[in-house]
Amino acid sequence: MLEIKNMTVSYQGCPIVKNFTMSLKEREIVSLVGESGAGKSTVIRAVMGLLAEGGRITAGDILFEGKSLLKNTPDQWRRLRGTHISMIFQDSGAMLHPIRKIGSVFVEYIRTHEKISKKEAWEKGMEMLERMRLPDGGNIMHAYPFQLSGGMRQRVGIAMAMTFHPKLLLADEPTSALDVTTQAQIVRQMMELKDEYDTSIMIVTHNLGVAAYMSDQIVVMKDGEILDSGTREDILGENRNAYTRKLLEAVPSLGGERYV
Amino acid sequence: MFDEKEMILEAKHVTRRFLTSGGRELTACRDINLKLYKGKTLGLIGESGCGKSTFLRFLVRLDIPTEGEILFRGKDLTKQKGEELRQLRRHIQMVFQDPGGSLNPKMKIRDIICEPLINFGQIKTSEKDEAARRLLETVELPGEVADRFAHTLSGGQQQRIAIARAIALEPELIIMDEATSALDVSVQKSIIKLIVKLQQEKKMAIAFIAHDLGLIQAFAHQIAVMYLGSIVEILPGKDVEKAQHPYTRMLLSAVFDPKMDFSKKIERMDGEIPSPLDVPPGCPFQTRCRHCVERCRQTRPALAEWRPGHKVACHIFGKQGKA
Numbered sequence: 001m002l003e004i005k006n007m008t009v010s011y012q013g014c015p016i017v018k019n020f021t022m023s024l025k026e027r028e029i030v031s032l033v034g035e036s037g038a039g040k041s042t043v044i045r046a047v048m049g050l051l052a053e054g055g056r057i058t059a060g061d062i063l064f065e066g067k068s069l070l071k072n073t074p075d076q077w078r079r080l081r082g083t084h085i086s087m088i089f090q091d092s093g094a095m096l097h098p099i100r101k102i103g104s105v106f107v108e109y110i111r112t113h114e115k116i117s118k119k120e121a122w123e124k125g126m127e128m129l130e131r132m133r134l135p136d137g138g139n140i141m142h143a144y145p146f147q148l149s150g151g152m153r154q155r156v157g158i159a160m161a162m163t164f165h166p167k168l169l170l171a172d173e174p175t176s177a178l179d180v181t182t183q184a185q186i187v188r189q190m191m192e193l194k195d196e197y198d199t200s201i202m203i204v205t206h207n208l209g210v211a212a213y214m215s216d217q218i219v220v221m222k223d224g225e226i227l228d229s230g231t232r233e234d235i236l237g238e239n240r241n242a243y244t245r246k247l248l249e250a251v252p253s254l255g256g257e258r259y260v
Numbered sequence: 261m262f263d264e265k266e267m268i269l270e271a272k273h274v275t276r277r278f279l280t281s282g283g284r285e286l287t288a289c290r291d292i293n294l295k296l297y298k299g300k301t302l303g304l305i306g307e308s309g310c311g312k313s314t315f316l317r318f319l320v321r322l323d324i325p326t327e328g329e330i331l332f333r334g335k336d337l338t339k340q341k342g343e344e345l346r347q348l349r350r351h352i353q354m355v356f357q358d359p360g361g362s363l364n365p366k367m368k369i370r371d372i373i374c375e376p377l378i379n380f381g382q383i384k385t386s387e388k389d390e391a392a393r394r395l396l397e398t399v400e401l402p403g404e405v406a407d408r409f410a411h412t413l414s415g416g417q418q419q420r421i422a423i424a425r426a427i428a429l430e431p432e433l434i435i436m437d438e439a440t441s442a443l444d445v446s447v448q449k450s451i452i453k454l455i456v457k458l459q460q461e462k463k464m465a466i467a468f469i470a471h472d473l474g475l476i477q478a479f480a481h482q483i484a485v486m487y488l489g490s491i492v493e494i495l496p497g498k499d500v501e502k503a504q505h506p507y508t509r510m511l512l513s514a515v516f517d518p519k520m521d522f523s524k525k526i527e528r529m530d531g532e533i534p535s536p537l538d539v540p541p542g543c544p545f546q547t548r549c550r551h552c553v554e555r556c557r558q559t560r561p562a563l564a565e566w567r568p569g570h571k572v573a574c575h576i577f578g579k580q581g582k583a
Contacts, residue, residue: 035444036415150308179307179471181529184514188526206444209474209516236518250446252474253517254500259456259479260301
């Protein structure tokens with residue numbers, strides 16, 4: 001469904017991601033793991049066509065459902081983003097307009113992609129919020145982003161991203177800023193969405209524990225290169241790359257190593 | 261489990277209420293009793309908004325509780341002022357969550373880590389180079405870092421600088437407010453190892469806030485679990501798996517571990533924490549607890565000893581329920 005072939009991404013001529021190859025099937029979850037600065041976010045931004053200024057794909061190709069994304073015109077991008085491919089950010093609060101109510105942003109988003117009345121869009125938004133188990137959708141539609149907790153904002157972000165049942169959901173550290181309990185709930189809901197909508201998910205995280213729980217495939221990155229990749233069982237198995245092992249050992253685990 | 265002679269700080273019946281607009285009262289901490297021991301770590305754990313940071317702010321006297329007292333080596337911290345308070349501050353230091361935000365961007369690292377020493381007249385300005393090098397060495401950073409500014413360092417290095425500044429005065433107690441949650445997991449591990457090493461060398465007490473039970477159990481001697489301003493369970497760090505309170509168990513089940521059983525479903529948990537402005541009467545956890553019975557809605561369970569060194573506040577799983 002998604003295929004990235006030997007992709008190299010450069011910022012101002014300096015290659016940040018080198019020779020990245022990966023393919024994702026329908027209803028699969030792949031995690032990109034690695035430390036800050038490994039180029040994980042750059043990869044998913046490239047898929048979304050949202051590289052920061054100065055960033056360019058200098059080699060390779062990205063195929064989404066068999067078609068190259070690189071030759072897309074701005075108009076084609078607009079039709080793809082938000083409907084077929086959508087994205088969740090680390091802090092959905094920062095994605096939402098700070099001085100507009102959630103409802104107003106949500107309705108505008110829905111009406112950009114679908115010709116329906118404001119009232120219908122509002123109801124559709126409410127329905128999505130309720131599906132994310134946000135209690136009292138009406139209240140949330142009338143709230144400003146700063147009035148919601150971090151977990152609630154993240155659920156709003158996911159609700160918006162899932163509105164048009166995208167085929168591919170890109171998630172950039174969707175749980176890193178959250179409490180562990182909220183993190184567990186968001187992970188659970190993302191996995192339910194995958195089953196419900198047949199969405200493939202590409203998730204960036206630095207927590208191998210989360211990655212291991214969610215993913216079918218795991219890609220370990222360091223300094224812009226793939227160090228290790230394979231199915232979850234492969235990655236967690238014995239005799240892996242030393243770096244993969246180091247990352248695995250760093251995950252705090254119950255009944256694991258104690259330092260005192 | 262702990263030697264009472266080694267106790268350096270005791271919080272007794274600490275309560276903090278804030279007045280909010282509209283004349284409502286918000287209880288951020290409710291009747292908290294905790295003890296800190298020399299050379300031991302207390303892990304304070306709970307979700308955002310449960311009052312754990314409010315409590316730690318009392319220990320560094322950034323805030324004063326509405327009721328209760330905090331005894332540091334027999335003196336009530338809440339009543340100190342002036343020079344006496346200033347002298348006390350050197351024994352209690354703090355490391356913050358955001359390493360970048362807690363270091364002055366216009367000061368060189370040398371000046372940042374030597375400032376406490378100069379403040380308390382322990383070194384002369386001419387001895388700064390020497391002192392900075394020694395401190396950087398203890399936090400395993402190269403000496404040349406002294407000439408740099410905070411923004412040129414990585415998050416993990418910045419946090420090491422913040423730790424160097426906190427230990428400069430050889431304090432008896434260090435408060436760490438989510439000192440590793442802004443860092444990558446691999447960096448987090450190296451910082452925790454450093455903290456443990458320094459603690460063993462200098463025998464200081466540590467109060468560490470976190471929300472990840474998996475992390476805290478790796479190095480805390482004592483864990484206190486907070487929920488909506490109250491402590492619901494206190495247990496030895498090595499016994500997390502024997503946790504009794506349903507909330508602690510919920511935190512346990514939220515830990516992702518590469519060794520876990522992946523077919524295990526994450527339990528659905530509806531609802532957020534109720535607003536601290538209207539905490540329900542009775543048990544604070546009743547709205548999210550699956551074992552909630554009529555009694556939980558009416559009376560607030562007290563923190564009762566379940567086993568030596570292990571206290572639980574629950575009608576069902578605490579000692580009271582078993583009787």
